[in-house]
Amino acid sequence: MNIISERLLLRAIEESDLEMIHQWSNDPRIASHLAAIHLPSSFYQQKKWFEDMQSQKDTFRLAIQLIEDGTLLGYIGLWHINWFDRIAEFGFLIGEPENHGKGYGTEATRALIRYAFETLDLMRIYTFVLETNLPSLRSCEKSGFKVEGLARSHAFRDGKRVNVVLLGVLREDFYNLK
Numbered sequence: 001m002n003i004i005s006e007r008l009l010l011r012a013i014e015e016s017d018l019e020m021i022h023q024w025s026n027d028p029r030i031a032s033h034l035a036a037i038h039l040p041s042s043f044y045q046q047k048k049w050f051e052d053m054q055s056q057k058d059t060f061r062l063a064i065q066l067i068e069d070g071t072l073l074g075y076i077g078l079w080h081i082n083w084f085d086r087i088a089e090f091g092f093l094i095g096e097p098e099n100h101g102k103g104y105g106t107e108a109t110r111a112l113i114r115y116a117f118e119t120l121d122l123m124r125i126y127t128f129v130l131e132t133n134l135p136s137l138r139s140c141e142k143s144g145f146k147v148e149g150l151a152r153s154h155a156f157r158d159g160k161r162v163n164v165v166l167l168g169v170l171r172e173d174f175y176n177l178k
């Protein structure tokens with residue numbers, strides 16, 4: 001069953017989305033902000049990423065689609081889902097820079113966190129964000145994430161060492177959001 005919010009549809013990623021996702025994954029304007037390093041990747045690798053995902057029980061990635069006109073905006077997901085401790089790592093990406101700052105990232109995150117707590121019965125979601133990625137930090141905070149720690153000099157981007165921030169959201173953080 002899909003996840004629907006005010007403006008967005010979160011649905012399974014289809015093979016027809018891969019061309020767009022592949023472009024974003026190679027776009028320095030986007031990929032350089034991700035906490036995990038993104039080397040140049042081939043379309044074959046992108047297809048393998050998609051195919052491997054189909055059988056992974058600890059990974060849950062969804063396309064973010066604009067309901068109004070069907071535009072694919074990006075994708076969002078949970079991975080390293082640990083069904084015993086009921087925790088998962090979170091990540092999100094809005095592809096085209098002109099779609100940044102319109103609240104889509106936050107709206108999708110809130111919808112996915114609600115789903116994680118109310119349907120997947122998870123207890124805690126966490127994420128790693130480059131300290132330099134202010135839009136991501138702000139968006140996560142608006143969805144209830146709290147800063148829990150700092151991994152000093154944990155990444156190397158554009159010739160500089162960068163700190164990585166650990167953020168986490170518990171049920172009470174999310175439900176206490178204004």
Ligand SMILES: CC(C)(COP(=O)(O)OP(=O)(O)OC[C@H]1O[C@@H](n2cnc3c(N)ncnc32)[C@H](O)[C@@H]1OP(=O)(O)O)[C@@H](O)C(=O)NCCC(=O)NCCS
Binds near residue numbers: 103
């Ligand atoms: C991070 C990302 C997913 C956020 O999605 P988004 O739709 O742009 O985010 P939102 O519009 O919901 O919220 C962004 C917030 O950051 C704020 N922001 C933007 N630029 C900022 C800056 N330079 N400094 C501080 N805050 C900033 C916005 O004003 C907004 O906060 P507000 O609503 O209080 O004004 C998106 O920008 C993106 O995909 N970026 C490239 C890839 C990426 O960084 N992915 C996340 C990896 S952890």
